[in-house]
Amino acid sequence: MRTVERRLGTTRWWGRRPKITAVAAGLSALALVAASCSSEESESGDQATPSDPESYNYAGYMVNSQLTTTNAGTAFGSTTSAAQLSTRLYPGLFVPGPSGQLIPNADLVETEELPPAADSDQESVRVTLADDATFSDGAPVTCDDYLLAYTAGTHPVEFASHMPLMNDIADIECAPQSKAFTLTFQKDQGHRWRQMFGPGTVMPAHALAQKTDLTVEELNAALHAEDMATLQPVAELWRYGFSTAKDDFDPELQVSYGPFTADKVGDSGEVFLKANEEYRGDKPALDRLVIWPSTANAQELADKGVLKVADSVVAAPDWLSGKGGADAESGEGNDARESDNDSSDKDSAGAGADAFETTTKVGLQTDTLTLSQAGIFAEPSARKAFAACVDQAAMAHKSSEISGVDVPPAYVRTVSVQDPVAQTLGSVAKDHEGTDMAAAGQLNGSTIKVGYVGPDKRYQAMVDALRASCEPAGITIEDAAEENLSQFYLNPDPETGQPTIDAFLGPVDPLTEYSAADSSIKNSVELKEQEEQLWESVPSIPVAAQPRVFIVHRDVEGVLPYTGISGIGWNMDRWHVSAQEPVEKA
Numbered sequence: 001m002r003t004v005e006r007r008l009g010t011t012r013w014w015g016r017r018p019k020i021t022a023v024a025a026g027l028s029a030l031a032l033v034a035a036s037c038s039s040e041e042s043e044s045g046d047q048a049t050p051s052d053p054e055s056y057n058y059a060g061y062m063v064n065s066q067l068t069t070t071n072a073g074t075a076f077g078s079t080t081s082a083a084q085l086s087t088r089l090y091p092g093l094f095v096p097g098p099s100g101q102l103i104p105n106a107d108l109v110e111t112e113e114l115p116p117a118a119d120s121d122q123e124s125v126r127v128t129l130a131d132d133a134t135f136s137d138g139a140p141v142t143c144d145d146y147l148l149a150y151t152a153g154t155h156p157v158e159f160a161s162h163m164p165l166m167n168d169i170a171d172i173e174c175a176p177q178s179k180a181f182t183l184t185f186q187k188d189q190g191h192r193w194r195q196m197f198g199p200g201t202v203m204p205a206h207a208l209a210q211k212t213d214l215t216v217e218e219l220n221a222a223l224h225a226e227d228m229a230t231l232q233p234v235a236e237l238w239r240y241g242f243s244t245a246k247d248d249f250d251p252e253l254q255v256s257y258g259p260f261t262a263d264k265v266g267d268s269g270e271v272f273l274k275a276n277e278e279y280r281g282d283k284p285a286l287d288r289l290v291i292w293p294s295t296a297n298a299q300e301l302a303d304k305g306v307l308k309v310a311d312s313v314v315a316a317p318d319w320l321s322g323k324g325g326a327d328a329e330s331g332e333g334n335d336a337r338e339s340d341n342d343s344s345d346k347d348s349a350g351a352g353a354d355a356f357e358t359t360t361k362v363g364l365q366t367d368t369l370t371l372s373q374a375g376i377f378a379e380p381s382a383r384k385a386f387a388a389c390v391d392q393a394a395m396a397h398k399s400s401e402i403s404g405v406d407v408p409p410a411y412v413r414t415v416s417v418q419d420p421v422a423q424t425l426g427s428v429a430k431d432h433e434g435t436d437m438a439a440a441g442q443l444n445g446s447t448i449k450v451g452y453v454g455p456d457k458r459y460q461a462m463v464d465a466l467r468a469s470c471e472p473a474g475i476t477i478e479d480a481a482e483e484n485l486s487q488f489y490l491n492p493d494p495e496t497g498q499p500t501i502d503a504f505l506g507p508v509d510p511l512t513e514y515s516a517a518d519s520s521i522k523n524s525v526e527l528k529e530q531e532e533q534l535w536e537s538v539p540s541i542p543v544a545a546q547p548r549v550f551i552v553h554r555d556v557e558g559v560l561p562y563t564g565i566s567g568i569g570w571n572m573d574r575w576h577v578s579a580q581e582p583v584e585k586a
Helices: 001-007 030-036 075-079 145-154 164-168 207-212 216-225 228-240 298-303 380-387 392-403 420-431 437-443 458-472 519-537 567-574
Strands: 060-062 094-096 102-103 111-113 124-129 170-173 182-185 260-265 271-275 287-290 307-314 343-344 354-370 448-449 476-479 502-507 541-551
Touching: 060 298, 060 567, 075 307, 075 343, 102 111, 124 145, 145 207, 145 216, 164 170, 170 271, 170 567, 182 458, 207 216, 207 228, 216 228, 260 437, 287 380, 307 567, 380 437, 380 519, 392 458, 392 541, 420 519, 437 458, 448 458, 458 502, 502 541
Parallel strands: 060 287, 060 307, 448 476, 448 502
Antiparallel strands: 094 102, 111 124, 124 182, 170 182, 260 271, 271 287, 307 541, 343 354, 354 502, 354 541
C-alpha cells in the first residue's frame, strides 16, 4: 500500500508501534529500582522481583488498543480509543456514569444554559471554571484550553483532529487566561453540547504556547483570528506532542488537570500514571496505576499478579484460560465463545479462572464504515450505491463470532443500538436492511479500499463479509488495514487529490459523531428526520454494535464496567486493590 506508507512516513511516532520486549531482557536500568521495592508489598498486591520492571510494582489495567497518545481529540487518538487512557487525565465537562448518563464535572466547572438574545435564536452556554482548577504543573486551567480544542476541532485537516461536534459552535467568547467563557451555537444546533470537550480532548494551551515561543495572549489572538500561519507549529505539536512512545514522551507537555497525570512510559509501551498533587478533587484510591497496551504480554502480567483490569477484544482470551500467549490486538490465539449480552463468566479453568470475573456487553459505540467524500465517493449517489451492498447482519455475525459477544446489526447513526430511542426509529432502519444488488450495480467494476487499524482479526473478518456481500454487484473490496490508519486518511492527498482509503471501519460514538437532537423519546420525530437525511447524504454506514469484554481481578474494588469512549477506566481513580493475600501462581 505505497500511498499509505508515503503519507504515514510523515507522522513520526504514529509510524512506530510500541516495542514489545522480553521481560528478562533490557531491564538492567530498572533493576535497582525494582530491587528497592521488592521488600515491600506493591500496590498490585504482589511482590516484584529484582529482575522485573518497575511497572510490575503497581496495579495494571490493559486496554483493548494501542497506546500512542493522550490526546483523544486527534483522529488517531479517537481511532485508537485514547480516551480510555486519558479519561482521568483530562476529564470532560461532563463525565460518564456507569449507565451512560452524563454527570456534571463539579470539580472542574459550572455550566449555565443562557436564553437566546432578543435578536437571535441561537442557543448559548456559559462555562465557569473552578478558581482552583489547575494543571499538574501548577498552571491554571483557563478558557484558552477550550478555545484551542474548539479551533483544533474546526480545522481537522490542519490539526489532524476528529471532534465533529465542534462545528456546532458558532463562536466562543474567551478572554486570555479567563476562568469563564461563553459558547454560542449555530442556529438549531448545539443540542449535544454536554458531549463537547469530552475526555482527553482539552489539552494544556499554556504548555503548547511555551513550546512554540508564544505567550498565552498571542496564542489566544491567533486562535480567535484562525491565523493558521502562526498556528502551524501549534497544530503540529498538538497532533504529535502528546505521544506515549517512550522515546518521544515529553513530561513538559504531559501535564493534566484530572486526578492522575502521566508520569513516564515503560519498555513495553506501558504508561505510568501517578496521583496529581494539584488536583482539587478527591485523591485517587491508588497513588499509582499502570496502563498497558493490548500488545503487552497479558499472560506474563496475569502470572505475575500485575494485571488487575482488562478491556479485552474477545470473551475468552488465551491468557485467561491458561493456554499461554496473548496476541490481544489481532485476536490470534484467542478462543471466542458465545456469551450473553450482559453476563459474568465464573467458570473455573486455567490460571485466571478463580482470580478474575468476566463481563460481556453490547457496547454503546457503533462499528461504522466512515466514507471519504472524495475520489470514488465524491458524489452521494456513489455512497448510496455502496451502502446498498453492505450486509450489516452478515458483518455483525462475523463480529459476534470472533469476539464471543452476540452483537446486533446497526442501521441508525445518531443513537446507539442499545438506546431505547433506537426502537422508535425502526421504520428508518427497516428501509435499509438487507442488500440491493441492482442499486449497488452503479459501482460495478469499482475497487473500494477499506481501512482499519490492524492487525485486527475481528475487523478482518468483517471486511471479508463485506467483500462477499459486494462481490455479486461487481464491486471489489480491498482490505487496506494498516497499524497507523485513522479517519484522517479519508481526506484527499494534497499531491494526488485522492484519498488514501475510501472507507474506514472503526468504533464511533453516536452522541459525539453527529450533530443531532438529544437522544430522548420526545425527540424521536426529529431524530427520525435526521436519520433519513443521513441516509440521503451517506457520510457513513452503521454496521453493528461494538462488542465489549471486561475482565476484572476479584481483589479490585470500585470497578464499574462502562462501554462508552472512556471504557471501564471512566472511574479508575476510585479503584482500590484489597489487602487480601495474592493469588497463588501455578
